[in-house]
Each structure stands twice: as C-alpha cells, then as structure tokens.
Amino acid sequence: MKRILFPTDFSEIADNAFLYALKMADSLEAEIILLHTFDMPIIDGAEIPINFKEMYDTLEIQQMSHFKDYIPHLKQIAEKNGMGHIQMSHLLKSGDLTYAMQDVVQEHNINLVVMGTSGVSGWFDSLFGSQTGEAITSLTAPVLSIPIEAKYKKIKTIAFTNLYREKDFEALQRLVEIALKFGATIKSLYVKKSFTSLSDEDIKAWEERCSAWPVQFFVIPHDDVKETIQDFINNQHIDLLTMLTEKRGFWEDLFTSSLTQKISYKIEIPMLALHENGL
Structure with missing residues (x-):
C-alpha cells in the first residue's frame, strides 16, 4: 500500500x-x-x-x-x-x-x-x-x-511544466498514472525562450511518444516564464500545477530574470x- x-x-x-x-x-x-x-x-x-x-x-x-x-x-x-x-x-x-x-x-x-x-x-x-x-x-x-x-474541487485539468528532457518524459509518465485515476487531462506547457536550442522536430517526436496518453501539448514563445505560466493557469482553468524539481540554481535561472523584480504572482491552486x- x-x-x-x-x-x-x-x-x-x-x-x-x-x-x-x-x-x-x-x-x-x-x-x-x-x-x-x-x-x-x-x-x-x-x-x-x-x-x-x-x-x-x-x-x-x-x-x-x-x-x-x-x-x-x-x-x-x-x-x-x-x-x-x-x-x-x-x-x-x-x-x-x-x-x-x-x-x-x-x-x-x-x-x-x-x-x-x-x-x-x-x-x-x-x-x-x-x-x-x-x-x-x-x-x-x-x-x-x-x-x-x-x-x-475535483482535479480535472493538470498543468505540467515541460522542458522536453528524458527525465521530463519519465515524470510525465508517472503523472499520467495519477491523471488516469482522477479522470483528468494533462496540459503540457513549454515556455520557449528566445535562446532555446530545442527544435520543432524534437517537440513533434516527443509528442508522438505520448500520443496514447491524455496529454495536450502547448508551446508558448515568451521570455518571461513566470508570467507565461501564471497566464496559462488562468486561461486553461488549471486545477493542479506540476513541475519536476531541480537544484536551487536551476529554478533561480528559470524564474528570476531579475531578483529585484517587483511583480508578484500568487499561486492559488495546488x-x-x-x-x-x-x-
């Protein structure tokens, strides 16, 4: 158990x-x-x-x-x-x-x-x-x-922040098992920053691997990751935000373009x- x-x-x-x-x-x-x-x-x-x-x-x-x-x-x-x-x-x-x-x-x-x-x-x-x-x-x-x-409230829509790495695939695979138990849909979000090296072909190949899963893929070009994720939560009616944890330095690079940034984003979902x- x-x-x-x-x-x-x-x-x-x-x-x-x-x-x-x-x-x-x-x-x-x-x-x-x-x-x-x-x-x-x-x-x-x-x-x-x-x-x-x-x-x-x-x-x-x-x-x-x-x-x-x-x-x-x-x-x-x-x-x-x-x-x-x-x-x-x-x-x-x-x-x-x-x-x-x-x-x-x-x-x-x-x-x-x-x-x-x-x-x-x-x-x-x-x-x-x-x-x-x-x-x-x-x-x-x-x-x-x-x-x-x-x-x-019932978990119907799950957001997954995706960086299209093998470990993201494995995490998504585990998340699918949870989603199926709740009867939920997963919406995978990749915030494509201007300096990214990930190609459209890489993304398409990744999506084909997941074709049998209840997953929808979203690729949004933007350099502000925080704002994009927050907008995604609101616009897609997300009930649960999911991300793969990393070392502190990774999240600092990903989420803080400036540590003095004054904008405040509240997370009001699990x-x-x-x-x-x-x-």
Missing part, C-alpha cells in the same frame, strides 16, 4: 490541505501518516539541566495529548466527505519539521507528502522562501502543497513537485 505523509500543526491551513490528502489517498489506495512536530525550549548555558529529561517527557506528553485530541476532528472531516475508510496513523516528533519529514519519508517509504501553505507572495518564495519550499527541495518524495486559498524518482 502507498503511504502519504501529512504534517499538521492543527491549523486551518492544515485542515484545508487535509481534504486533498484524503482525496489523494482514496484515489491512490494509500494510507495517511499524520505527523506533528514540536520544539524543545532553548536551554541557555553550556550545561543541560538535571531535570531536562523530565522537561522533555512532560512536553512530549502534552503534545501527544493535543495530537490525540485533534485526531477525532480529522476523522470527522474524513467521514463527512465519505472517506472514513481511509487508514490513518500518527507520529509525534521533536525538532525541525523538515528534518522530521526527511526521517519519516525514509523510515516509512513515503510515496507522497501533502502539506498546507499560507499562500505565497511570489514564484521564487513559493519554492525557497517557506517551509514548504524547503520540503520541496530537500525531500526525496513528491510534495503536494496546498495554498490556503485552494478550496478542494502545486505538485515531482522528483526524478517517486510515486
């Missing part, structure tokens, strides 16, 4: 994302592992207090109590939406959320991470300026981030960050 990791801080943002986690679990026949992390108090001085273990145990008990009180609320959300059958378990860990998620992803062979985000002020911030961005670039599992503005392996 596939496993979905859902980190929660008991907030409205997390609750909003939980419905997406349930829908993904239902479609992928997966179980959900709930994760809550808590911070230990900062100890001043070089010596650890004699009663440190007692302090830790007390805090852990308190946090676990809060967690257990919150679980019926999540189960109520599941039952209200006809998904009370989804299997759920819970984990409590101390320390940094990203490190905790890294451990859980490895230990429990997580296939997908679903997490809420408060919304982003820009494309660059969405990838690197938040805990969600940190998770996207550091975890080995795909990350589905849900902005607070994204109220659940974003799925795929890795070269996963799902």
Whole structure:
C-alpha cells in the first residue's frame, strides 16, 4: 500500500490541505501518516539541566495529548466527505519539521507528502522562501502543497511544466498514472525562450511518444516564464500545477530574470513537485 505523509500543526491551513490528502489517498489506495512536530525550549548555558529529561517527557506528553485530541476532528472531516475508510496513523516528533519529514519519508517509504501553505507572495518564495519550499527541495518524495486559498474541487485539468528532457518524459509518465485515476487531462506547457536550442522536430517526436496518453501539448514563445505560466493557469482553468524539481540554481535561472523584480504572482491552486524518482 502507498503511504502519504501529512504534517499538521492543527491549523486551518492544515485542515484545508487535509481534504486533498484524503482525496489523494482514496484515489491512490494509500494510507495517511499524520505527523506533528514540536520544539524543545532553548536551554541557555553550556550545561543541560538535571531535570531536562523530565522537561522533555512532560512536553512530549502534552503534545501527544493535543495530537490525540485533534485526531477525532480529522476523522470527522474524513467521514463527512465519505472517506472514513481511509487508514490513518500518527507520529509525534521533536525538532525541525523538515528534518522530521526527511526521517519519516525514509523510515516509512513515503510515496507522497501533502502539506498546507499560507499562500505565497511570489514564484521564487513559493519554492525557497517557506517551509514548504524547503520540503520541496530537500525531500526525496513528491510534495503536494496546498495554498490556503485552494478550496478542494475535483482535479480535472493538470498543468505540467515541460522542458522536453528524458527525465521530463519519465515524470510525465508517472503523472499520467495519477491523471488516469482522477479522470483528468494533462496540459503540457513549454515556455520557449528566445535562446532555446530545442527544435520543432524534437517537440513533434516527443509528442508522438505520448500520443496514447491524455496529454495536450502547448508551446508558448515568451521570455518571461513566470508570467507565461501564471497566464496559462488562468486561461486553461488549471486545477493542479506540476513541475519536476531541480537544484536551487536551476529554478533561480528559470524564474528570476531579475531578483529585484517587483511583480508578484500568487499561486492559488495546488502545486505538485515531482522528483526524478517517486510515486
């Protein structure tokens, strides 16, 4: 059975994302592992207090109590939406959320991470300026981030940002499996910048490889990738934006023609960050 990791801080943002986690679990026949992390108090001085273990145990008990009180609320959300059958378990860990998620992803062979985000002020911030961005670039599992503005609706149209590399083909192949489970169509977008070396013949050959898949291909000539993707989301009524994750430097080159650029783009739909392996 596939496993979905859902980190929660008991907030409205997390609750909003939980419905997406349930829908993904239902479609992928997966179980959900709930994760809550808590911070230990900062100890001043070089010596650890004699009663440190007692302090830790007390805090852990308190946090676990809060967690257990919150679980019926999540189960109520599941039952209200006809998904009370989804299997759920819970984990409590101390320390940094990203490190905790890294451990859980490895230990429990997580296939997908679903997490809420408060919304982003820009494309660059969405990838690197938040805990969600940190998770996207550091975890080995795909990350589905849900902005607070994204109220659940059926996923009918999925956008895939395509650079026509072999690893993009493999990522698209995995995305097709997800799309088929949702009965969704994929719209592949390639923003063709003026200096690109990709030929029309390369694009046509690529499309022929995918002819049996529910994929439509769009090639839009433009040097502003951010603006083009945002317009594509709006004009094509996209429900889910998907991209293959890369190292930080790649995204800097792709999305920031100028780091002082004042234009702000908000993502108000879920974003799925795929890795070269996963799902």
